Amino acid sequence: MRSVVRVLSTLVVISAAVASVSLSVHAQDTNEAPTTKSILGSSKLRVAIIGAGIAGSSAAYYLQHPELLNLPNNTGSDLQFTIDVYEKDAQVGGRATSRNFTGSNPANAVTVDIGGSLFVSANANMMALSGSVGVERNENPMSDPRIKPVDIVWNGRTVSCMVEAGSIWDPATWAARPDIASRYGGIETLTNKFYPAVGMFLQQFAPIYQQQGQWSSVSDLVSRLGMQPLLQTSFYDYLTKQFGVPAIFVDEVVSALTNNNYGVDARTIHAAAGLVSSIPIIDKMLSIKGGNQKLVEALLSKSGAKVRVNSPVVNAVSFQSGICNSDVFEKALEFAASINVNLAEAARRFLSCRPLWVVQPANGLPQLYDAVIFAAPFYNTPLLPITTRRLKVNNVDFKNLHVTVVTGNQRPSYYGQDNTVAPSTVWAADSANSRPEFRSMGAVGYVDDDAQGKTLIKYFSDAELSSAQIANMFTSASNVFRHKWAAYPIMSPANYAANGAGQLNVAAGAWYVNAMEPFISTMETETISAKNIASLMRQWFANLS
Ligand SMILES: Cc1cc2nc3c(=O)[nH]c(=O)nc-3n(C[C@H](O)[C@H](O)[C@H](O)COP(=O)(O)OP(=O)(O)OC[C@H]3O[C@@H](n4cnc5c(N)ncnc54)[C@H](O)[C@@H]3O)c2cc1C
Structure with a gap:
């Protein structure tokens, strides 16, 4: 019984995601040629960063500045991103306040x-x-x-x-x-x-x-x-x-x-x-x-990221495994058809088996992304347990x-x-x-x-x-x-030992900057982790078929 409920609820969410992908694509890419690089149809990859402290702001800045990343053979240096930064508080800065x-x-x-x-x-x-x-x-x-x-x-x-x-x-x-x-x-x-x-x-x-x-x-x-x-x-x-x-x-x-x-x-x-x-x-x-805090503000501004303050993210989930499961995918397409979503378009995007991230702010509609950067300690966020449970993170x-x-x-x-x-x-x-x-x-x-x-x-x-x-x-x-x-x-x-490996890539298409903290927690080390992740992320996208 529980598995039926789980499948049904997965279907509803996937189908809703399919519907909103299609809608958001029509709204976004009127002047942009579709590219295999984006699951969402836009030529720019969409990335959500959760947390606008020094980690989130420097991640946004580094991601937009591939020339700072020493990318091996320039892998991924041509990719372009649009970045949304979600911040639960009324101002940015986090602990750098x-x-x-x-x-x-x-x-x-x-x-x-x-x-x-x-x-x-x-x-x-x-x-x-x-x-x-x-x-x-x-x-x-x-x-x-x-x-x-x-x-x-x-x-x-x-x-x-x-x-x-x-x-x-x-x-x-x-x-x-x-x-x-x-x-x-x-x-x-x-x-x-x-x-x-x-x-x-x-x-x-x-x-x-x-x-x-x-x-x-x-x-x-x-x-x-x-x-x-x-x-x-x-x-x-x-x-x-x-x-x-x-x-x-x-x-x-x-x-x-x-x-x-x-x-x-x-x-x-x-x-x-x-x-x-x-x-x-x-x-x-x-x-x-x-x-x-002035540094955080300047990094966000120079990265061109869209910053959403007063926007606590309560849930962030990806659909890769569900989409790659053909049964679930078929049912999602049936549902999509029943609400008039363009099936061919939906299929083209999801058959790549790329993860699709749905980020749910407490006070707005869920948004879809190619990837997510968690830039806040999990143990200190209003994220639902469902998010943490699905990721490779350890308690600290x-x-x-x-x-x-x-x-x-x-x-x-x-x-x-x-x-x-x-x-x-x-x-x-x-x-x-x-x-x-x-x-x-x-x-x-x-x-x-x-x-x-x-x-x-x-x-x-x-x-x-x-x-x-x-x-x-x-x-x-x-x-x-x-x-x-x-x-x-x-x-x-x-506490360091309990942190396990301190994985950065905590799920397909998701990275966790604050894995760094049980090793050393400083503003500098958060930027080091953010820079490393910006580089890993560009390489990961470039290597996707
Ligand atoms: C009292 C104190 C003194 C310190 N002194 C120093 C020092 O002198 N030098 C030094 O280098 N370091 C110092 N540190 C450590 C340093 O401040 C931190 O390592 C660093 O600022 C952490 O940055 P961060 O961006 O990773 O996390 P944070 O600054 O915590 O940023 C995370 C952001 O995410 C937001 N957020 C959380 N959950 C959500 C959610 N679900 N949705 C949306 N937004 C969310 C938070 O509101 C926050 O703004 C000090 C820390 C403290 C507390």
């Missing part, structure tokens, strides 16, 4: 990235993309002359180090401060152990840019880069066992870095993500002026993270009764018997130029910061902004 904050003078608004914030100069794609679409980069994103730089290392109860006018990560600081050097095993901990570990990783990562269009899954990429061992071990074990970094430095300071980047400590995170968190220590940090636990931006003046004694200096950066990590109320804290801007000026302080925390907690931290807080993220996968060795 910013907000403006003002004091008393709205003209002096400060833009703060509340999700993905910083990249580094080694991020070749972010550098090239921002350059080619003409968005300006902020070369000193973390410095404002009105904010006095003060780093502290904090475990929720005590400050183990305070560095004024310098950085805890700078060897010059250690040279000038014997207390810090001796606490953490001498300056060579930094110069001969930690820095070389991070530098080696950057070198190991660099060949990724020569691999575009060649890797079929994240595990394939990881083996090409020789990084499997980094995903099977914690960052703590990697640094202490392979580089001899003292445990106290990893637990107090390096864990603060990984807490800041990925909301978990160095004992939890895998070594690859731990090393990614550490790159800003040895490379130049950058952001996009006016917020990283995401880290929930609260971001809080407070406009105000800090209470220095929050960090100890005798403390009189307000920190600009707090490197926070648990100790055996204490836990900070937040994973990271940083001064990210300053509003108003007068004596009443206030600092913008950004926190990441596991739980929402309550008004009482904020009152403890500030003498005055005029504006509190809160947002909760399903931020990124917990990048632990166990």
Whole structure:
């Protein structure tokens, strides 16, 4: 009985698809010669991208720029695409999203990235993309002359180090401060152990840019880069066992870095993500002026994609197997005939056994596509289970993270009764018997130029910061902004292993950019995955008979 219901419902959907293909073809291709390249009759292949974050926007941009893809023998470089990008929210950007904050003078608004914030100069794609679409980069994103730089290392109860006018990560600081050097095993901990570990990783990562269009899954990429061992071990074990970094430095300071980047400590995170968190220590940090969202907007605009905001996709299914099954196909044609669809035209298109994708937005008619790019984590989308069940994807636990931006003046004694200096950066990590109320804290801007000026302080925390907690931290807080993220996968060795192969081509004609995230979740790595998929997709279409 259940199989009858399934066949019938498949038929209804296929038949509806046949009908709408025919209708949409008549509407679309009045001036275009039919081509074997498109199942939908248009000379341009129709692609749906689900999600308008950095992954979806860069996928659209790369797909429209074959000259950037190093396609082998130019395979597929002549194909043309029309792209629809579906975004569930009212604006594009996804986790690369910013907000403006003002004091008393709205003209002096400060833009703060509340999700993905910083990249580094080694991020070749972010550098090239921002350059080619003409968005300006902020070369000193973390410095404002009105904010006095003060780093502290904090475990929720005590400050183990305070560095004024310098950085805890700078060897010059250690040279000038014997207390810090001796606490953490001498300056060579930094110069001969930690820095070389991070530098080696950057070198190991660099060949990724020569691999575009060649890797079929994240595990394939990881083996090409020789990084499997980094995903099977914690960052703590990697640094202490392979580089001899003292445990106290990893637990107090390096864990603060990984807490800041990925909301978990160095004992939890895998070594690859731990090393990614550490790159800003040895490379130049950058952001996009006016917020990283500007890059997403520019990529979408330059790709010529049609962007549909407020359009959550609830279902995306393909009909390849049904169409290739002649019984079902015959019945679909009968149904098509009964509603006056041109049978010859329908047959010509479907007999190719090419997948036909039907994308259903929550608030509109289903649309037909030659292929689909999923550019949002499945576990964080309103997709019906039917979509996920049919694709080769594995479940991944995401880290929930609260971001809080407070406009105000800090209470220095929050960090100890005798403390009189307000920190600009707090490197926070648990100790055996204490836990900070937040994973990271940083001064990210300053509003108003007068004596009443206030600092913008950004926190990441596991739980929402309550008004009482904020009152403890500030003498005055005029504006509190809160947002909760399903931020990124917990990048632990166990979670990476549970991700399976990390397939990109999750069904015929469908690719999944965010398969990348359990390996590394950054704006750069999402563009790397998107570029690879754009290349794979062009090659796939070109090789279809
Ligand atoms: C707090 C925080 C701090 C971070 N810091 C950094 C950092 O400093 N540097 C860095 O490089 N990275 C950072 N990251 C990680 C980085 O932001 C992400 O890896 C990257 O932005 C993910 O981009 P994406 O396009 O793959 O996904 P997203 O940005 O999540 O985009 C997916 C989009 O799809 C939309 N969507 C979801 N479901 C549907 C649906 N069914 N239909 C239509 N639309 C849908 C969503 O609304 C969203 O806009 C940070 C992340 C967070 C949360």
